[in-house]
Amino acid sequence: xxxxxxxxxxxxxxxxxxxxxxxxxxxxxxxxxxxxxxxxxxxxxxxxxxxxxxxxxxxxxxxxxxxxxxxxxxxxxxxxxxxxxxxxxxxxxxxxxxxxxxxxxxxxxxxxxxxxxxxxxxxxxxxxxxxxxxxxxxxxxxxxxxxxxxxxxxxxxxxxxxxxxxxxxxxxxxxxxxxxxxxxxxxxxxxxxxxxxxxxxxxxxxxxxxxxxxxxxxxxxxxxxxxxxxxxxxxxxxxxxxxxxxxxxxxxxxxxxxxxxxxxxxxxxxxxxxxxxxxxxxxxxxxxxxxxxxxxxxxxxxxxxxxxxxxxxxxxxxxxxxxxxxxxxxxxxxxxxxxxxxxxxxxxxxxxxxxxxxxxxxxxxxxxxxxxxxxxxxxxxxxxxxxxxxxxxxxxxxxxxxxxxxxxxxxxxxxxxxxxxxxxxxxxxxxxxxxxxxxxxxxxxxxxxxxxxxxxxxxxxxxxxxxxxxxxxxxxxxxxxxxxxxxxxxxxxxxxx
Amino acid sequence: xxxxxxxxxxxxxxxxxxxxxxxxxxxxxxxxxxxxxxxxxxxxxxxxxxxxxxxxxxxxxxxxxxxxxxxxxxxxxxxxxxxxxxxxxxxxxxxxxxxxxxxxxxxxxxxxxxxxxxxxxxxxxxxxxxxxxxxxxxxxxxxxxxxxxxxxxxxxxxxxxxxxxxxxxxxxxxxxxxxxxxxxxxxxxxxxxxxxxxxxxxxxxxxxxxxxxxxxxxxxxxxxxxxxxxxxxxxxxxxxxxxxxxxxxxxxxxxxxxxxxxxxxxxxxxxxxxxxxxxxxxxxxxxxxxxxxxxxxxxxxxxxxxxxxxxxxxxxxxxxxxxxxxxxxxxxxxxxxxxxxxxxxxxxxxxxxxxxxxxxxxxxxxxxxxxxxxxx
Ligand SMILES: [Zn+2]
Ligand SMILES: [Zn+2]
Ligand SMILES: [Zn+2]
Ligand SMILES: [Zn+2]
Numbered sequence: 095x096x097x098x099x100x101x102x103x104x105x106x107x108x109x110x111x112x113x114x115x116x117x118x119x120x121x122x123x124x125x126x127x128x129x130x131x132x133x134x135x136x137x138x139x140x141x142x143x144x145x146x147x148x149x150x151x152x153x154x155x156x157x158x159x160x161x162x163x164x165x166x167x168x169x170x171x172x173x174x175x176x177x178x179x180x181x182x183x184x185x186x187x188x189x190x191x192x193x194x195x196x197x198x199x200x201x202x203x204x205x206x207x208x209x210x211x212x213x214x215x216x217x218x219x220x221x222x223x224x225x226x227x228x229x230x231x232x233x234x235x236x237x238x239x240x241x242x243x244x245x246x247x248x249x250x251x252x253x254x255x256x257x258x259x260x261x262x263x264x265x266x267x268x269x270x271x272x273x274x275x276x277x278x279x280x281x282x283x284x285x286x287x288x289x290x291x292x293x294x295x296x297x298x299x300x301x302x303x304x305x306x307x308x309x310x311x312x313x314x315x316x317x318x319x320x321x322x323x324x325x326x327x328x329x330x331x332x333x334x335x336x337x338x339x340x341x342x343x344x345x346x347x348x349x350x351x352x353x354x355x356x357x358x359x360x361x362x363x364x365x366x367x368x369x370x371x372x373x374x375x376x377x378x379x380x381x382x383x384x385x386x387x388x389x390x391x392x393x394x395x396x397x398x399x400x401x402x403x404x405x406x407x408x409x410x411x412x413x414x415x416x417x418x419x420x421x422x423x424x425x426x427x428x429x430x431x432x433x434x435x436x437x438x439x440x441x442x443x444x445x446x447x448x449x450x451x452x453x454x455x456x457x458x459x460x461x462x463x464x465x466x467x468x469x470x471x472x473x474x475x476x477x478x479x480x481x482x483x484x485x486x487x488x489x490x491x492x493x494x495x496x497x498x499x500x501x502x503x504x505x506x507x508x509x510x511x512x513x514x515x516x517x518x519x520x521x522x523x524x525x526x527x528x529x530x531x532x533x534x535x536x537x538x539x540x541x542x543x544x545x546x547x548x549x550x551x552x553x554x555x556x557x558x559x560x561x562x563x564x565x566x567x568x569x570x571x572x573x574x575x576x577x578x579x580x581x582x583x584x585x586x587x588x589x590x591x
Numbered sequence: 592x593x594x595x596x597x598x599x600x601x602x603x604x605x606x607x608x609x610x611x612x613x614x615x616x617x618x619x620x621x622x623x624x625x626x627x628x629x630x631x632x633x634x635x636x637x638x639x640x641x642x643x644x645x646x647x648x649x650x651x652x653x654x655x656x657x658x659x660x661x662x663x664x665x666x667x668x669x670x671x672x673x674x675x676x677x678x679x680x681x682x683x684x685x686x687x688x689x690x691x692x693x694x695x696x697x698x699x700x701x702x703x704x705x706x707x708x709x710x711x712x713x714x715x716x717x718x719x720x721x722x723x724x725x726x727x728x729x730x731x732x733x734x735x736x737x738x739x740x741x742x743x744x745x746x747x748x749x750x751x752x753x754x755x756x757x758x759x760x761x762x763x764x765x766x767x768x769x770x771x772x773x774x775x776x777x778x779x780x781x782x783x784x785x786x787x788x789x790x791x792x793x794x795x796x797x798x799x800x801x802x803x804x805x806x807x808x809x810x811x812x813x814x815x816x817x818x819x820x821x822x823x824x825x826x827x828x829x830x831x832x833x834x835x836x837x838x839x840x841x842x843x844x845x846x847x848x849x850x851x852x853x854x855x856x857x858x859x860x861x862x863x864x865x866x867x868x869x870x871x872x873x874x875x876x877x878x879x880x881x882x883x884x885x886x887x888x889x890x891x892x893x894x895x896x897x898x899x900x901x902x903x904x905x906x907x908x909x910x911x912x913x914x915x916x917x918x919x920x921x922x923x924x925x926x927x928x929x930x931x932x933x934x935x936x937x938x939x940x941x942x943x944x945x946x947x948x949x950x951x952x953x954x955x956x957x958x959x960x961x962x963x964x965x966x967x
Binding site for chain 2: 132135136137138141156160233235236238239242243245246247249250251253254257299300301302303304305306307309310311312313316317318319320321323324326327328329332333336337339352353354355357470471472473475476
């Protein structure tokens, strides 16, 4: 795709202010606005294991602690471990049988194909079944921490009850966040009293930790023993397993592989989904994908004459209509109001706002408005781009015919539309057209940044057919939408004339 | 079956995410669990410029906002794999975090990710829950600085707080300096220096330390052969000296042990013995071999020095051991607290959107700073 080469040359301004290439933006058909990854609400749609592609339902995923039960990561290099099988001879233990024949038994162990780590080297016993029997190390602190959690939960519920009974003045608050410190007099009063925790004591209180004077001393052989660095874990290896953080390589234990998520994306203003992936982990398709390049005309830079300060250069732009409907394109200046407009039957132009857009509220993934939450508004992003050249806007508009997939294959000669302004439209074929514009870099010293690429900005108005039928509006609504575009044209040419 | 019943009840309530966004490492995981799911660098690849940026290297609030959006997006969808919308988040907060940071973080969580509620917990205070005690002197030696706040009967003694830039960063700088002749400037990345520190260096004894700079020091520990793209040797003296910066008695007499003593002096007399006998060390730096034993020796030595002999009548120091590794003890405190249903301690989305800021009662820190400046 050409986007790979022109990735940031043509950027569309999203409704939130982000500037992105057309490949990275969505077009919400319901509120007729451009949306992007920054201003949509991301949601976890489904989980899967990147190794075995298991995709359990979300409820099960939590029980599995968000990790695959079959696959493990190498504790050494973090690649996926493979399960190897082998055979061992086992002597039958039945003494009743006189001649106990050795029986072969299939066994399994884990091994890393990349760094050669193996569960055998680490001293983990082989398993007789391939999956399901590999046990993760149980934390030695689980019992203690569970007791602490339960204790604080009880304290929490006591505090909650007291607050509900409005006995807020009670001193039985176990963590006084509201108080900004203790004074000497308070402390003196406190000393005579029973400690707060103890007075709250119920049989549920776990034994408080005992402090000790004994401390692990630095082992004396550290001053004499030489170190083999290859046997000592790196920081990354330690942090991979926070609970253990072992020091020696042979103490590393494999960790179950974490599930990966597929995300769906929802427009934050109308709560319609703009992107929803296929549930199947192997599929790269989408159930819903309101990508902008299906709805908004695409613009590419064909050529630009070398740019000189104060001189005009020719700029060729290619427009492409991706929709099934003919569209009229008008290029406008950046300060044009961006509100969508429509032309009524009487030929009067009127602005469209949320009330008279055909929203189509019967969409299955849309919550009834009573349940819907208020929209959380995020501030727009600042556009950190300096426009340092003027583009001479054409006085006439031009038409892009609808996309015709069949026409792609036959090769009609370049067709010139008789209505085209020949000065503007230099080439056209099917749903595409190339137009010519003039660009003049600003001479203004304040606006000139040294060796910054030349950027021009313009607004594109395009015709859009809203095909979402609602009860009141059965016929498609014809609208004029606008989007701001930023074109990066390359650096100035500094040649001596 | 009671067990499975409990299991389903647990499943039905929403998962709570606990985040401790430290200046070097971020600890993330779920409330109610015994350890964080991961410990990662607090940095993110900027999507536009593709450079790796530390979150705390932000230029201004706008910059921080964008960095946090990218960083938290990664945490939610790649690390804890949960939709952030309408969930409860627990944030651990260091006392030195500027209110600008806290406010921007809350704004990102509520306005961008639309989280349901937020609980901001001060690191030192919340740590007591990992021990089941209510009197504790918590010393946190992290990356940027060492901070200390004593907690007495569940209440932080804020006027006795201490903070010094004696932590990981200072240790890294000292190793980098010592390795100058061996590693070129481009070679000595913080990642390599940190690995050298963690894998080979240790905190030496006070006895040996006193002789380090004299004419007849002890025989240094063996050199260590280290392999990166090339092989080089780490001199034994570098291994032994790495952490000395934390104990040096400079002109101001400020070191990690003096923080503890100075703090205890600022506490009411009746609380001092109890605090000295309830010390907990947290933060990644205290995990260095020999740290705790050196700290104890230094404390006992200083206690008998001219500086503290008259002022402090303490005999012993006692240390707690939390059911965790010190670099995530604060996170564990958050994970214990986060599993308790305390709506009065949470800022809800509705609340935030109405006030458009974090309510005052969370601004413990600002209050403390005023108080601290009064006492100086
Ligand atoms: Zn956007
Ligand atoms: Zn798997
Ligand atoms: Zn490996
Ligand atoms: Zn929408």
